[in-house]
Amino acid sequence: MNLNIGIDIGGTNIGAGLLDEDLNIIYRIEIPTNKDRGYDFVKSQIISIIEGMRSKASKLNQKIDSIGIGLPGIVDIEGNNVIYNANLNWNNVPLGKNLRHRFDIPINIENDATIAGIAESALGVMKGYSNSVFITLGTGVGGGIIINHKVYTGSHGLGSEIGHMIVGENFYDCNCGNNGCLETFISSTAVRRYVINEIEHGFINTSILKNVNSIEEIDTKLIFECAELGDELSNKAVNRMAKYLAIGIANIINIIDPDIIAIGGGVAKAGDFFLDRVKDLLPRYILFKELDFGEIKLAKLGNDAGIIGAAMLKEYK
Numbered sequence: 001m002n003l004n005i006g007i008d009i010g011g012t013n014i015g016a017g018l019l020d021e022d023l024n025i026i027y028r029i030e031i032p033t034n035k036d037r038g039y040d041f042v043k044s045q046i047i048s049i050i051e052g053m054r055s056k057a058s059k060l061n062q063k064i065d066s067i068g069i070g071l072p073g074i075v076d077i078e079g080n081n082v083i084y085n086a087n088l089n090w091n092n093v094p095l096g097k098n099l100r101h102r103f104d105i106p107i108n109i110e111n112d113a114t115i116a117g118i119a120e121s122a123l124g125v126m127k128g129y130s131n132s133v134f135i136t137l138g139t140g141v142g143g144g145i146i147i148n149h150k151v152y153t154g155s156h157g158l159g160s161e162i163g164h165m166i167v168g169e170n171f172y173d174c175n176c177g178n179n180g181c182l183e184t185f186i187s188s189t190a191v192r193r194y195v196i197n198e199i200e201h202g203f204i205n206t207s208i209l210k211n212v213n214s215i216e217e218i219d220t221k222l223i224f225e226c227a228e229l230g231d232e233l234s235n236k237a238v239n240r241m242a243k244y245l246a247i248g249i250a251n252i253i254n255i256i257d258p259d260i261i262a263i264g265g266g267v268a269k270a271g272d273f274f275l276d277r278v279k280d281l282l283p284r285y286i287l288f289k290e291l292d293f294g295e296i297k298l299a300k301l302g303n304d305a306g307i308i309g310a311a312m313l314k315e316y317k
């Protein structure tokens with residue numbers, strides 16, 4: 001039996017797991033990222049994690065087949081350099097190259113949303129489908145595209161940036177510098193910003209304000225709770241979010257036509273209440289209405305998706 005290592009590098013913690021062939025995590029490590037200490041320090045922590053996992057495997061008389069790493073950023077097509085990682089302030093660091101120099105084990109690195117998509121495809125709601133798209137809604141919006149059971153990131157590593165598909169004009173610019181990115185309409189940051197902007201422009205007759213001491217305390221969870229109880233401003237915000245997610249999904253369907261699109265991330269916790277609105281709006285944006293289109297479902301994997309997907313990365317390359 002061979003083992004695979006999955007490493008999930010976040011802004012706060014690095015989680016890693018040693019997985020058996022049935023995708024059970026037989027050994028795990030979680031340590032603080034300590035990103036303020038810079039790339040060389042974080043890299044040395046990743047090296048010690050791999051060494052720890054390797055000695056664990058050799059104690060079990062087993063061999064490590066591959067190492068997969070997920071991180072929030074863009075990786076070049078060879079998986080040598082992390083071109084950009086906003087959370088860690090990494091610009092063009094040679095993580096893949098450094099690790100390959102050190103370990104004689106196949107190493108793959110990929111964007112964390114793509115990794116979460118792989119986990120959903122291996123064990124979650126996208127399991128069994130050859131073409132699937134994963135969209136994660138959190139403080140930002142990420143995506144993973146799987147075609148014929150392989151991840152698709154384009155010819156240069158730039159593909160599957162679903163959050164930066166431009167879908168309209170918005171009242172504020174995206175972190176990437178453009179205006180109108182999907183992320184600025186459907187992330188939790190976007191919904192919160194929209195509600196605060198409406199309140200600042202006079203929409204003060206809302207139950208949201210009865211639940212907070214200052215507008216700084218408004219969060220997406222509260223907006224969704226108030227929407228379910230019938231609050232007008234909250235419903236305006238949720239409906240706007242549902243509309244733009246439907247537009248984003250329709251664009252994906254019109255270009256890729258996958259078997260299934262799964263929605264994950266914190267905002268997806270709102271569940272069917274939100275998803276039903278998206279599904280109601282979706283048909284109006286689909287080009288060929290007489291044909292069937294893919295299912296839209298909520299993702300089902302939780303916190304371990306980053307580790308599991310990373311450990312599966314080699315299979316999906």
Ligand SMILES: [Zn+2]
Binds near residue numbers: 175177178183
């Ligand atoms: Zn953008």
